[in-house]
Amino acid sequence: MDLNFDLNLVQSQKLLLTPKIKQVLEVLKMSSQELFEYVEEQLETNPVLEIVDNEESFIDEDYSVSNNNEIWEHNEEENEDTEPKYKDKEWLLEDTSFDNSFIKLTLKDHLLFQLHTSSLEKNQISIGEYIIDNLDDNGYLSIDITEVAAYFNTPVNKVSKVLTLLQAFDPPGICARSLKECILIQLKLINRVDNKIIDLIENHLDALATKKFIEIAKQTEINVKKIEETFELIKTIEPKPGREFSTNNEIKYTIPDVIIKRIKNKCEVIINEDSIPLLNISSYYKRMENDETNYEAKKFIQGKIDSASWLISCIEQRKSTIRKIAEYIVSIQTEFLEKGKNFVKAIPLKAIAQQVNMHESTISRIIGGKYIQCTWGIFEFRYFIK
Numbered sequence: 099m100d101l102n103f104d105l106n107l108v109q110s111q112k113l114l115l116t117p118k119i120k121q122v123l124e125v126l127k128m129s130s131q132e133l134f135e136y137v138e139e140q141l142e143t144n145p146v147l148e149i150v151d152n153e154e155s156f157i158d159e160d161y162s163v164s165n166n167n168e169i170w171e172h173n174e175e176e177n178e179d180t181e182p183k184y185k186d187k188e189w190l191l192e193d194t195s196f197d198n199s200f201i202k203l204t205l206k207d208h209l210l211f212q213l214h215t216s217s218l219e220k221n222q223i224s225i226g227e228y229i230i231d232n233l234d235d236n237g238y239l240s241i242d243i244t245e246v247a248a249y250f251n252t253p254v255n256k257v258s259k260v261l262t263l264l265q266a267f268d269p270p271g272i273c274a275r276s277l278k279e280c281i282l283i284q285l286k287l288i289n290r291v292d293n294k295i296i297d298l299i300e301n302h303l304d305a306l307a308t309k310k311f312i313e314i315a316k317q318t319e320i321n322v323k324k325i326e327e328t329f330e331l332i333k334t335i336e337p338k339p340g341r342e343f344s345t346n347n348e349i350k351y352t353i354p355d356v357i358i359k360r361i362k363n364k365c366e367v368i369i370n371e372d373s374i375p376l377l378n379i380s381s382y383y384k385r386m387e388n389d390e391t392n393y394e395a396k397k398f399i400q401g402k403i404d405s406a407s408w409l410i411s412c413i414e415q416r417k418s419t420i421r422k423i424a425e426y427i428v429s430i431q432t433e434f435l436e437k438g439k440n441f442v443k444a445i446p447l448k449a450i451a452q453q454v455n456m457h458e459s460t461i462s463r464i465i466g467g468k469y470i471q472c473t474w475g476i477f478e479f480r481y482f483i484k
């Protein structure tokens with residue numbers, strides 16, 4: 099028996115995420131609404147935190163997030179944040195169309211975002227817009243495609259092709275013409291469809307709903323186990339894809355993170371300060387930290403101040419990163435900003451990652467749920483990125 103051991107040293111790189119670095123990444127990923135909710139939770143658990151109405155917040159330089167390059171997959175040092183410090187926010191926001199009111203995110207908005215970032219031709223986009231305009235609240239197409247074809251004086255097969263592309267959009271099952279089609283669309287998207295399942299859904303859906311498995315088996319020669327599995331699979335499907343955007347449910351709002359304003363014939367990127375909670379550390383607790391208090395009290399206060407300082411730095415890093423990404427988008431989308439939606443240029447994710455010195459996967463997480471407001475409306479960052 100060979101009991102010899104062969105020991106080898108293998109050098110490898112691993113990214114170790116400390117709790118603080120994880121918090122940075124989580125804050126970067128959050129939408130404005132999620133960040134507000136997160137801050138509210140922190141305010142409840144950390145007594146030294148407070149919301150302020152000015153920009154004179156206490157940030158300990160030792161907790162500057164930009165000094166923690168191990169967050170990113172790139173090893174190059176981050177450039178110092180050179181973003182201008184705007185004190186007069188009222189002057190900055192004058193003449194902008196944003197009135198600090200919330201804008202409801204509708205199903206139509208959500209689908210148009212996807213439509214205008216697709217690779218469809220101009221006439222196909224027009225057909226797509228018409229189809230989207232004729233969806234009901236549940237996301238079903240309320241008119242026949244022959245009507246769409248007649249409206250555009252185009253062959254039905256061309257409309258059908260556009261419809262098929264729209265049916266691949268989010269939410270899954272959208273633009274279906276019936277419950278059966280809605281179910282099949284969703285099953286195809288997850289590669290869970292075969293001839294037997296198609297037969298069960300198209301010809302025996304009502305019997306499936308009432309669990310008449312044995313009766314179906316006799317009619318189709320499909321074994322009962324397969325029928326039961328199909329029934330359980332269908333239960334996971336959303337029968338009304340559009341209802342999450344319905345006005346009868348919880349209302350969802352789009353809050354722009356960035357506002358694009360033309361100043362002296364140049365498009366400026368302005369962080370929407372109203373979309374981000376401005377935090378400070380209570381001067382009362384800072385004084386207590388320096389007063390002659392017992393060791394345990396000082397230790398508690400110092401821990402809370404350290405935690406608060408880090409959170410404030412995380413939020414500042416979020417603002418800085420969003421600004422850098424938005425500025426690069428604006429530098430590429432000059433024609434879009436001047437002439438409109440037909441002049442959008444799809445920016446490769448890799449190009450943005452190189453510009454801000456972060457990994458593509460990190461950028462992909464950051465841009466989710468972030469919005470830009472310009473002359474033509476409010477657009478998700480992903481609208482400009484391929």
